[in-house]
Amino acid sequence: MPRRRPERLLALALGGALLALLVSLASGSTAIPFERVLHLLFLDDGSTADRIIDQLRLPRSLSAFAVGGILALAGALMQVLLRNPLGDPYVLGVSGGASSAVLGGMLAGLSLPWLGPLAFAGALLSMLVVFGLARSQDDPGATRLLLTGVVMAAGWSALISLALSLSPPMQLPGMLFWLMGDLSDALHPAPLLAVLGLGLGAALWLAPRLNLAAFGMAQASVLGVDPRRLRAQLYFLASLLTAAAVAEAGAIGFVGLVTPHMARLLGATDQRVLLPVSVLLGGALLTLADTAARTLIAPMQLPVGVLTAVLGVPVFLWLLHRERRL
Amino acid sequence: MSPLLRIRGLDLGQAGRDLARGLELSIHPGECWVILGPNGGGKTTLLRAMAGLIPAAAARIELHGTSLDRLPARRRARHLGLVFQHGMPGLHNSALELVLAGGYAGRTHWWDTPEEIAAARQALRAVGLEALAEQDSNTLSGGELRRAEIARLLLQNPDLALLDEPFNHLDIGQQVAMLRLLRQHFTRDGHALVLVAHDPNLARQAASHCLLLHGDGRWQAGRAAETATREALSALFGHPLQEYQGPAGPLWGVNWK
Numbered sequence: 001m002p003r004r005r006p007e008r009l010l011a012l013a014l015g016g017a018l019l020a021l022l023v024s025l026a027s028g029s030t031a032i033p034f035e036r037v038l039h040l041l042f043l044d045d046g047s048t049a050d051r052i053i054d055q056l057r058l059p060r061s062l063s064a065f066a067v068g069g070i071l072a073l074a075g076a077l078m079q080v081l082l083r084n085p086l087g088d089p090y091v092l093g094v095s096g097g098a099s100s101a102v103l104g105g106m107l108a109g110l111s112l113p114w115l116g117p118l119a120f121a122g123a124l125l126s127m128l129v130v131f132g133l134a135r136s137q138d139d140p141g142a143t144r145l146l147l148t149g150v151v152m153a154a155g156w157s158a159l160i161s162l163a164l165s166l167s168p169p170m171q172l173p174g175m176l177f178w179l180m181g182d183l184s185d186a187l188h189p190a191p192l193l194a195v196l197g198l199g200l201g202a203a204l205w206l207a208p209r210l211n212l213a214a215f216g217m218a219q220a221s222v223l224g225v226d227p228r229r230l231r232a233q234l235y236f237l238a239s240l241l242t243a244a245a246v247a248e249a250g251a252i253g254f255v256g257l258v259t260p261h262m263a264r265l266l267g268a269t270d271q272r273v274l275l276p277v278s279v280l281l282g283g284a285l286l287t288l289a290d291t292a293a294r295t296l297i298a299p300m301q302l303p304v305g306v307l308t309a310v311l312g313v314p315v316f317l318w319l320l321h322r323e324r325r326l
Numbered sequence: 327m328s329p330l331l332r333i334r335g336l337d338l339g340q341a342g343r344d345l346a347r348g349l350e351l352s353i354h355p356g357e358c359w360v361i362l363g364p365n366g367g368g369k370t371t372l373l374r375a376m377a378g379l380i381p382a383a384a385a386r387i388e389l390h391g392t393s394l395d396r397l398p399a400r401r402r403a404r405h406l407g408l409v410f411q412h413g414m415p416g417l418h419n420s421a422l423e424l425v426l427a428g429g430y431a432g433r434t435h436w437w438d439t440p441e442e443i444a445a446a447r448q449a450l451r452a453v454g455l456e457a458l459a460e461q462d463s464n465t466l467s468g469g470e471l472r473r474a475e476i477a478r479l480l481l482q483n484p485d486l487a488l489l490d491e492p493f494n495h496l497d498i499g500q501q502v503a504m505l506r507l508l509r510q511h512f513t514r515d516g517h518a519l520v521l522v523a524h525d526p527n528l529a530r531q532a533a534s535h536c537l538l539l540h541g542d543g544r545w546q547a548g549r550a551a552e553t554a555t556r557e558a559l560s561a562l563f564g565h566p567l568q569e570y571q572g573p574a575g576p577l578w579g580v581n582w583k
Contacts, residue, residue, distance in 0.1 A: 212430055
């Protein structure tokens, strides 16, 4: 695999992210040329195109970028924790835990401020079960881990079906769309971008220790890392990130799985480079996927989670095939 | 001289089995210890305990006079290093990155400094792997990985170096080279070396001290010349050792027929 200098890799990923945002701002029912998009971003002229960009496309594109970046970061952290490239919040049932908790809260009539903490509690519970069981060996085999994750995901899915069957028919379409992963209501990107920024900061602070974790937790401990503390920090951070993404956009799968892998293919191996590159690529990926979701069969919109799953499942199967340890 | 590492009355067990009862051990700077014993006799378990990886044993072991259970991992790593019997090559890192990990405990910067990278290359050169620095460590052979791990230990530069069967993937030439390198680095200037091994001749020729672990709770520790005698080792392994005359003194071996 090619090893590039970190600065060049980051510049490459940043360029990709900006390009994806530009494409997303230009595409839609009214196509707006690139140079006009750039012009309107910095100068308001009160035209219709200006309002489309400022009030509709920019908030949504930034939300998609933030959710994509958050999911990519959560996936990258889980892959380190497991020393396994199959880590992903959706595949391992962590998103399912957050979704179930949020749906249960909605059914119980809880108001919006409660749904975030509920999502976090559901995600953390899933993390503890899946990772706790997989942890009994220092180097968990992919089979054991995936089985635990799949069983957890199936359990959550049953609870979700239960919640849906009990919910009022009027609410059903909205709930279903949210469950499949949907960004059409995501018009307030600021909190998500804040979560992404803080999460990336925390992850970069942990990154030197994450590099050591690649040699197994016992070896990392001998080299100076407190394994219990590092695990707790990773559980907390990955759950928080997953919960933030799920609470905003439902369960969007495979971004967390595919993106760190793309970053590695580009040559990022050191976690101090891999994590920011993953965030940028994940953001770009979901921004493009969401653009496709709202333009492919316009004026109707697809839930973006369906698109990422359609693209992600083959990639997952390919990764699984490559994993010799299975 | 105060001991580097001290074990007081440690009862070591594994899965309900007594491995060592009331173990007392003091390791001083300049010493080279070889731990010998039958398979499953607790050599690896003891080494892990000495590295602070077995919480139940940590209170009985002191490093520089501080009990291991009160020593944070990062401070411990400045004084104590361990090369595992089955090391992991990492996920996608190069051999150089594997070696650089040894510098973590002493690192003050978030990013590696040019001096650190130069020191890591120097360590790779010391084990004869400088040509493989940029290679993915997952493609190293067993012996190359072991040597890269020894290079990482050199970069970590702990006072006390523990190695679990460090020679079991190495050809004879590399065994001698690595032993010389380890002794040169870790038996002077306040360092000490502990090796788990299977070769009784190693105990006789390279060790200053020896610990025999019988695996049933019995143990003997002391100067190599007094502890690793032919009678004691024959009893330890349950097989009589023969003495042969070699050019550099007598050697022990077994009759394979």
